Amino acid sequence: MYADRFGTLKGISRVQTGAMTTCPECGAGLTLHDSIEVGEIVDCSTCGTELEVVEENPPVLDLAPELDEDWGE
Ligand SMILES: [Zn+2]
DSSP: OHHHHHHHHHHHHTTTTTOEEEOTTTOOEEEOOTTOOTTOEEEOTTTOOEEEEEEETTEEEEEOOSOOOOSOO
């Protein structure tokens, strides 16, 4: 089925998943989960700062603006 083929391709594209990046606030290493998306907000497990994903590959985080989550997702 097409769905299976796409699923396989997606799997291949996720080889770099679980990538590590660095918290821009405290410098601690962060391990990202395997399906990050630009605009997603993640919390630093070390300092608790909310970080926004600004690039997926390679993953780059920036400090998230202090806004209510209102991305219409
Ligand atoms: Zn941090």
